[in-house]
Amino acid sequence: MLFGAGTLRAYGTTRSVRDPGLCQARADRGQSPQPIQIVCSASGELDPTAPFFRQPVPRWLLTTAAGAQRWQGTAAFERCWVAPLTQAGGMDWPAIWRSLALQGRSRLAVLGGGQLTAALFGAGLVDELWLTVCPLVLGGSRAATPVDGAGFWASQAPRLQLLSVEQRGQEVFLHYQCTGDRRTGGRCTGDRCPGDRGTGGRSKVIP
Ligand SMILES: NC(=O)c1ccc[n+]([C@@H]2O[C@H](COP(=O)([O-])OP(=O)(O)OC[C@H]3O[C@@H](n4cnc5c(N)ncnc54)[C@H](OP(=O)(O)O)[C@@H]3O)[C@@H](O)[C@H]2O)c1
Numbered sequence: 001m002l003f004g005a006g007t008l009r010a011y012g013t014t015r016s017v018r019d020p021g022l023c024q025a026r027a028d029r030g031q032s033p034q035p036i037q038i039v040c041s042a043s044g045e046l047d048p049t050a051p052f053f054r055q056p057v058p059r060w061l062l063t064t065a066a067g068a069q070r071w072q073g074t075a076a077f078e079r080c081w082v083a084p085l086t087q088a089g090g091m092d093w094p095a096i097w098r099s100l101a102l103q104g105r106s107r108l109a110v111l112g113g114g115q116l117t118a119a120l121f122g123a124g125l126v127d128e129l130w131l132t133v134c135p136l137v138l139g140g141s142r143a144a145t146p147v148d149g150a151g152f153w154a155s156q157a158p159r160l161q162l163l164s165v166e167q168r169g170q171e172v173f174l175h176y177q178c179t180g181d182r183r184t185g186g187r188c189t190g191d192r193c194p195g196d197r198g199t200g201g202r203s204k205v206i207p
Contacts (some may be wrong), residue, residue, distance in 0.1 A: 001014065001015070001035050001036065001037050001038065001108075001109050001110075001111060002038045002040060002062070002108055002109070002110045002111070002116070003037075003038075003039060003040070003110065003111040003112060003113070003116065004039075004040050004041070004112065004113045004115055004116035005039060005040065005041035005042075005043070005045070005046060006113050006115060007111060007112050007113040007116075008039055008041075008046060008050065008052060009046070009047070010113070012047075012050045012051050012052060013050070013051045013052050013055060014037045014052055014055060014057065014111070015111065016034055016055060016056070016057050017033075017034055017035065032058065034056065034057045034058060035057075035058075035109075036057075036058045036059075036060055036078075036105075037052075037055075037057045037058065037059050037060070038060040038061075038062050038081075039059070039060070039061050039062065039077075040062045040063075040091070040116055041061065041062070041063050041067055042063060042064050042067060042091070043063075043064075043066070043067055044061065044063045044064070044066065044067025044068065044069070044070040044071060044080075045067075045070070046061075048074070048076055053076050058078050059076065059077045059078055060077055060078060060079045060080075060081055061076075061077040061079070061080045061081065062081050062083055062091070062096070063080060063081070063082065063083065064082060064083065064085075065082050067080075067082075068080040068081075068082050083096055084096065084099075090119070091119070093119060093120060093123040093125055094123060094125065097125055109206055110126075110205045110206065111206055112144075112146065112205070112206075113144055113148070114144055114145045114146060114147055114148025114149070115148050115149065117146060117147050117148070117205050118147050118148045118149030118150075119149070120205070121147055121152075121158050121205075122149065122152075124158075126158070126178050126205050127177065127178055128163075128175065128176065128177055128178065128205070129146075129160060129175075129176040129178065129205045130173065130174065130175050130176075130205070130206045131146065131173075131174040131176070132171055132172070132173055132174070133171065133172040133174065134170075134171055135170040135171070146205070158178055159178070159179045159180050160176035160177065160178060160179065161176060161177045161179045162174065162175075162176055163175045163176060163177050
């Protein structure tokens with residue numbers, strides 16, 4: 001599981017696997033009781049008193065050298081992973097994915113938020129997207145979105161194919177597959193694309 005520091009700051013906890021059937025399925029597959037929870041934070045500025053640090057889950061921090069330094073000498077994270085960087089100085093997501101694959105970790109669920117998913121869509125690393133439509137209207141021009149950042153030009157926006165629709169009570173679960181060339185290269189350079197902003201690891205995004 002991978003999620004951004006903003007998501008951790010907003011909720012203070014992560015999602016652990018609690019359903020007995022799912023726990024058993026993990027045991028049957030020889031997996032650890034809980035998936036590794038990877039927090040992505042360039043700064044490493046996280047509240048060590050957050051309930052997340054008391055949850056019985058394995059924790060990794062994906063960060064920079066400066067971020068890792070903040071957690072040196074603590075047992076908060078099993079691993080502080082200094083991310084490889086691109087020439088532009090951002091995290092090199094394809095290299096991070098390759099490294100995970102070399103460690104035998106080929107499935108990754110991304111829980112958001114919008115900043116992290118934007119980077120992964122931009123790098124063309126998302127295979128599937130799950131969206132849940134809930135029956136309430138939050139609104140607000142500064143509301144969190146599933147995919148943040150500058151957005152994509154419509155002509156090069158990540159394309160999705162609907163795989164399934166499931167209704168549970170008042171909620172609707174949408175499951176999409178990303179199609180075509182997932183590396184868009186079509187990011188907008190301004191704050192917004194004029195009227196055609198895209199909606200929006202091998203990874204699955206579950207915002
Ligand atoms: N409805 C849902 O299902 C759902 C799910 C998740 C989140 N959310 C909402 O989303 C909001 C949080 O989202 P957010 O926009 O703050 O995004 P986020 O991706 O959760 O967090 C952003 C922070 O994560 C780190 N980060 C993300 N991408 C990075 C990258 N490519 N390279 C380096 N560091 C990166 C940075 O941490 P540092 O600042 O520490 O460097 C960045 O400031 C909250 O309001 C939350 O409620 C909703």
